[in-house]
Amino acid sequence: MTRRSLLLLVAVALLAGNLAYASLSGPSGFARDFDQNLARFPLAASIARSDPALREVLLRKTEAAFNEGGWPAANGVLNIILANEMEAYADDEHINAVDRAELTALLKLMSDPSACKSFLMAGSQRGEFSDAAQELAELGAAHGAAIANGFERKTKGVARAQAGDEELGAIEMQLRRGPFAELTRQELGAQSRYLDGNPALMCSAAIKKQLNLLSVDRVYSAYASRLRRARDNKIDVVEVRAKLCREPGNSLSCP
Numbered sequence: 001m002t003r004r005s006l007l008l009l010v011a012v013a014l015l016a017g018n019l020a021y022a023s024l025s026g027p028s029g030f031a032r033d034f035d036q037n038l039a040r041f042p043l044a045a046s047i048a049r050s051d052p053a054l055r056e057v058l059l060r061k062t063e064a065a066f067n068e069g070g071w072p073a074a075n076g077v078l079n080i081i082l083a084n085e086m087e088a089y090a091d092d093e094h095i096n097a098v099d100r101a102e103l104t105a106l107l108k109l110m111s112d113p114s115a116c117k118s119f120l121m122a123g124s125q126r127g128e129f130s131d132a133a134q135e136l137a138e139l140g141a142a143h144g145a146a147i148a149n150g151f152e153r154k155t156k157g158v159a160r161a162q163a164g165d166e167e168l169g170a171i172e173m174q175l176r177r178g179p180f181a182e183l184t185r186q187e188l189g190a191q192s193r194y195l196d197g198n199p200a201l202m203c204s205a206a207i208k209k210q211l212n213l214l215s216v217d218r219v220y221s222a223y224a225s226r227l228r229r230a231r232d233n234k235i236d237v238v239e240v241r242a243k244l245c246r247e248p249g250n251s252l253s254c255p
Contacts, residue, residue, distance in 0.1 A: 010056070013074055027080070028063065030063045030066055031059060031063065031139035032162070034057075034059050034063075035048075036213075038058070041078070042080075043144055043147060043148055043151075044058070044072075044078060047082070047086070047147075047151050050151075050155070054081075054085060057081065058081060058247045059103075060080060061077050061081060062074040062075075062077050062078050064077075065077040065237055065238055068238040069237065069238040069241055069242065070255060071140060072241060072253050072254075073126060073237050073238045073241055074253070075125055076122060076123055076125065076237040076241065077237050079123055079125075079143075080123070080233055080235065080237065082147050083143060083146075083229060084229065084230065084233050085150075086146070086147040086148075086150035086151050087143075087146045087147060087150050087226070087230075088150065088160050088161045088162070088229055088230035088231045089149075089150035089151070089154045089158050089161070090146040090147070090149045090150035090153065090226065091149060091153065091222075092218060092223075093222075094142075094146040094149045094173055095146060095222040095225050095226050095229075096214075096218055096221060096222050096225075097142045097145065097146070098208065099214055099221065099222075099223075099225050100144055100147050100214065101135070101138050101139040101141075101142040101143075102139060102155075102209065102210060103207070103238065104138070104139070104209040105119070105121075105124075105132055105135040105136055105138075105139045106120075106203065106206055106207050106210060107207065108131070108132040109129065109131075109132050109150045109203065110203055110204070110207065111252070112131065112200075112249070113199035113200040113203050113219060114247060114248065114249035114250055114251070115131070115132075115205035115249065115250070115251035116199060116206075117197070117199035117202050117244075118244050118247075118251055118252050119132075119251075119252045120127075120202060120203070120206050120236065121195060121240050121244060122240050122241050122244055122252060124139075124140075124226045125253060128174055128251055128252055128253055129251050130251075134205050151250065153189045156189060157223055159228040160230065160231055161223075161227050161229075161230045163227040163230075163231075167227070168227060168228070169230055170224055171224045171227065171228065172228075174186065174224075175209045175212045175213055175224075176209065176212075176213070177211060177212075178193060178212055178215075178233060179210045179216065180208065180211040180215040180217050181208045181211060181212065182208075183205050183208055183209070186198075186201055187201045187202075187204055187205035187208070188205070189201075190202045191205050191207060195243050195244070197242065213225060219220050241254075
């Protein structure tokens with residue numbers, strides 16, 4: 001065999017290998033079924049169809065969460081992204097309704113501090129927190145209405161709410177101080193410890209902050225809440241759920 005023939009044979013073999021690799025590294029099963037699975041959430045599916053860039057974000061981040069934590073983690077990421085992206089555009093009425101529903105859910109969960117902590121850290125999904133099923137269903141409806149309203153307002157050109165770290169810090173400081181009730185040093189410490197915080201203190205701190213938020217003028221309350229919802233959310237849902245699932249009485253859907 002001549003040198004030219006040998007080089008040609010090697011080139012063909014390499015090309016065939018590259019083609020085989022390309023076919024093997026194509027879209028994953030999760031990506032192929034993404035739209036079909038997303039159809040179980042009509043509002044999310046509608047938003048994804050209308051916003052290809054957001055669809056890619058949803059696909060990439062939910063697939064990463066699914067690969068590490070299964071459907072509960074993927075669904076949690078989906079909820080966080082939609083709320084973060086769309087509630088930043090929602091009007092005062094819808095934001096206030098979400099905040100009232102969140103307070104109602106927290107008050108219902110207060111008697112079970114471990115469940116309350118899980119809700120604060122990981123949110124809720126269908127089948128979780130059965131003792132607060134009605135309150136969480138109403139909260140889910142409020143979130144859905146706010147997301148739909150935010151999406152509609154975004155398509156009409158309403159600007160996205162956003163604030164710098166200084167303004168967000170001032171809002172958080174105000175919510176710690178009142179006007180309804182000031183957080184104790186122990187409650188602040190529990191919040192600062194995040195996943196390692198005391199459940200009862202974390203729950204009482206969250207309730208006080210929610211009451212403080214709803215005790216001010218409705219327009220400012222919605223403004224502050226909207227800014228808090230629009231900030232970058234860096235929660236690692238997989239890590240959070242994995243940690244909480246190791247704690248007794250977590251009320252989550254754990255593997």
